[in-house]
Amino acid sequence: MTIQIGDRIPEVTLQRIREGVETIDTDALFEGRNVVLFAVPGAFTPTCSEKHLPGFVQHFEDFRSRGIDVACMAVNDPFVMQAWGESQGVPEGLLMLADGNGDFARALGLELDASGYGMGRRAKRFALYAEDRVVKLLNVEAPGEFRVSSAEHILEQLKDR
Template sequence: MPIQPGDPIPEARLQRIDEGVEIIDTPSLFSGRKVVLFAVPGAFTPTCSEKHLPGYIQHFEEFRAKGIEVVCMAVNDPFVMQAWGQSQHAPEGLLMLADGNGEFARALGLEMDASSYGMGLRAKRFSLYADDAVARIVNIEAPGEFRVSSAEHMLGQLP
């Protein structure tokens, strides 16, 4: 069952490139913070690169003005996530995190099988808002859609 508002954020390990590969555990990422996490099925894919990530880049300062950290996640490796963030001119502070084996997507109940597209296990397209490691808003896209996980939609839902 997918994560629901009121559920705690499950424990998992994500990766990013900083001074080499850095492991970030979800308790450290979410505890004591307000975080918007959005996930994409794959870096460099059309909707993800043309709409999803660009929307969060465009509205990044609006989230920050509300005291909210912004995190992008995909079931890719951390080198791909770093390159994608650089190619999209993601601002410093917008974390580009890799869920290389889909551990976090699975723990959230938001994994999908994209094997028919040659992509294996991936994360569904979604966004969530968490306050102190508890999910408060969860937006899960229907297959092939991009509406409820957009930056604009999330901004309209925030307290």
């Protein structure tokens, strides 16, 4: 079942690279914080690299000035996520999270079967906003779309919060 507005973020372990490979559980990531998490089907893929991540890089300070942390997630390994972040000029503080086995995407009910494209199981393209682990906004893209999960769209939705 797909996560809904009002649901709590499920507890799952993700990975990132800082001083080496590090695990971070979603409780630590979301508890007591306001977080925008956006997911892409794959690092280095066209729409993800040309539009989705660059929008959040461009507007990172807009989120931070509102007290909102930003995290990017993909079903890739942490080394790929680190390399992609470096290639995209991701600012320090914008978390590049690896959901290597797709456990988090599956727990959210936002898994995508991209086997037809040789990519296996991935995360759907989405963006959510959570306050203290509770989902307040959830925007899931239709297949092949990129509109409602953009940084600009999320900022517009958060304008009155």
